Amino acid sequence: MSKTKLSSFALSDAGLSSTSIFVFDWVDEEAALDLGRRIASQAGRAITVHDAQGVPLVTFEGAAKN
Secondary structure, three states: OOOOOEEEEEEEOOOOOOOEEEEEEEOOHHHHHHHHHHHHHHHOOEEEEEEOOOOEEEEEOOOOOO
16 A cells, blocks of 8 residues: 555536545545545546545546436
């Protein structure tokens, strides 16, 4: 597991007029990825998790909307 501090989540969705950014100062990469996964699932929006340097690590697709 990487000890690099993860610092931001970008919340985005097609059709939104803007993108929201949530910034967390965490060392636990697995916890940050788990939070990104849960937000995407519950919000129905794509969540991109970035490392402290702003490099995208993974994008979780949101749950399908009915």
